[in-house]
Amino acid sequence: MATPALMQNYGERTLTLVRGEGNYVWDDSGHRYLDAIAGIAVCGLGHCHPAVTAALQDQAHTLLHVSNLYNIPAQEQLADKLVAVSGMDNVFFSNSGAEANEAAIKLARRLGSERGLACPRIVVMEQAFHGRTLATLTATGNEKVQQGFGPLPEGFLRVPFNDVEAIEALAAEHDDIVAVLVEPVQGEGGVRVPDSDYLRRLRELCNRHNWLLMLDEIQTGNGRTGELFAYQHAGILPDVVTTAKGLGNGVPIGACLASGVAAQLFGAGSHGSTFGGNPLACRAALAVLETLESERLVERAAALGDSLLQQLRVQLGGCDAVRQVRGLGLMVGIELDRPCAELVQQARASDLLINVTAGNVVRLLPPLTLSDSECRQLADTVSTLILQFVRRAA
Numbered sequence: 001m002a003t004p005a006l007m008q009n010y011g012e013r014t015l016t017l018v019r020g021e022g023n024y025v026w027d028d029s030g031h032r033y034l035d036a037i038a039g040i041a042v043c044g045l046g047h048c049h050p051a052v053t054a055a056l057q058d059q060a061h062t063l064l065h066v067s068n069l070y071n072i073p074a075q076e077q078l079a080d081k082l083v084a085v086s087g088m089d090n091v092f093f094s095n096s097g098a099e100a101n102e103a104a105i106k107l108a109r110r111l112g113s114e115r116g117l118a119c120p121r122i123v124v125m126e127q128a129f130h131g132r133t134l135a136t137l138t139a140t141g142n143e144k145v146q147q148g149f150g151p152l153p154e155g156f157l158r159v160p161f162n163d164v165e166a167i168e169a170l171a172a173e174h175d176d177i178v179a180v181l182v183e184p185v186q187g188e189g190g191v192r193v194p195d196s197d198y199l200r201r202l203r204e205l206c207n208r209h210n211w212l213l214m215l216d217e218i219q220t221g222n223g224r225t226g227e228l229f230a231y232q233h234a235g236i237l238p239d240v241v242t243t244a245k246g247l248g249n250g251v252p253i254g255a256c257l258a259s260g261v262a263a264q265l266f267g268a269g270s271h272g273s274t275f276g277g278n279p280l281a282c283r284a285a286l287a288v289l290e291t292l293e294s295e296r297l298v299e300r301a302a303a304l305g306d307s308l309l310q311q312l313r314v315q316l317g318g319c320d321a322v323r324q325v326r327g328l329g330l331m332v333g334i335e336l337d338r339p340c341a342e343l344v345q346q347a348r349a350s351d352l353l354i355n356v357t358a359g360n361v362v363r364l365l366p367p368l369t370l371s372d373s374e375c376r377q378l379a380d381t382v383s384t385l386i387l388q389f390v391r392r393a394a
């Protein structure tokens with residue numbers, strides 16, 4: 001039992017992990033698990049990657065924090081690097097995903113204000129997840145996340161995911177829309193992969209209406225889907241893109257990148273953060289981006305993801321209870337026809353950490369450093385567990 005000194009917002013936690021190395025973590029009785037969640041898509045380089053550890057150690061000896069009252073060389077290097085690899089124009093650093101999305105939402109509102117709109121609106125999606133702050137939980141398409149936290153901020157319009165026509169229909173009813181905010185692949189909502197032309201069509205739609213296309217790549221970014229950012233699969237450039245999770249490999253950091261008009265909306269004093277972009281977090285993120293390149297892990301995520309999907313599809317192909325095996329790169333979901341939260345516990349008994357999201361979707365988010373044999377082991381174990389689970393119920 002966790003100490004009552006903690007607020008009870010996380011529900012019961014039944015496993016205590018005390019050490020990690022590469023693709024494995026160990027619990028407090030010395031038991032080893034293959035980690036196919038990676039801290040919810042955070043530890044893309046695996047646990048305690050030596051390049052990140054070395055950068056942190058070096059910076060911990062040098063300077064941890066000064067605030068944004070001063071120039072921060074590591075922050076500038078990280079900004080230059082992110083801009084170069086993303087094609088965006090500039091960046092604001094936060095400490096978390098939700099804060100990166102808050103920055104994006106504030107950019108959209110600024111644009112609305114410049115356009116003289118009393119209530120500028122942002123189009124968001126059903127099943128979306130954008131965070132737990134008041135604005136981002138309002139953007140989130142899950143009533144459980146919003147329950148009991150009213151009054152919620154105004155200015156959001158919701159449509160089904162992967163439905164460009166539904167947004168087109170909204171455009172006919174509302175003349176105060178300023179932006180579309182969407183995940184390129186929905187994560188918490190069930191690893192939902194849209195049609196391959198979805199982002200390109202959203203880009204065209206936003207161009208036509210003069211709206212910002214704002215992509216939440218907090219989970220899909222940093223190589224997870226087999227491109228550094230998922231929009232790079234579509235060959236488009238968004239106006240705003242947020243990322244966080246994998247950027248620091250476990251050190252809290254978020255980023256809101258902007259291009260074009262969106263990159264000019266914040267002026268001095270319009271937004272800020274005490275910790276955001278501090279030397280420690282930026283050194284970690286720089287080490288992550290350098291390692292993704294030097295170890296060619298983005299290409300690796302694409303190849304591993306294809307192979308994992310293929311193995312799972314072969315092994316689960318004959319199982320009627322499996323509705324769909326889907327994913328992009330190393331973001332993989334297996335949708336069952338029934339709730340399957342028990343699989344998390346059953347996987348632990350097989351020395352494997354997985355996650356179940358949206359009630360009936362097994363979600364795999366392994367490190368990008370997985371070996372071929374670990375990938376096979378993951379596919380075998382997960383398939384076996386699902387087949388056993390389904391058979392037991394029959």
Ligand SMILES: *Cc1c(COP(=O)(O)O)cnc(C)c1O
Nearest residue numbers: 096097098129130131187218219
């Ligand atoms: C995790 C996540 C967030 C929230 O990030 P936090 O760091 O928990 O605030 C927002 N959007 C998406 C798509 C996420 O996966």
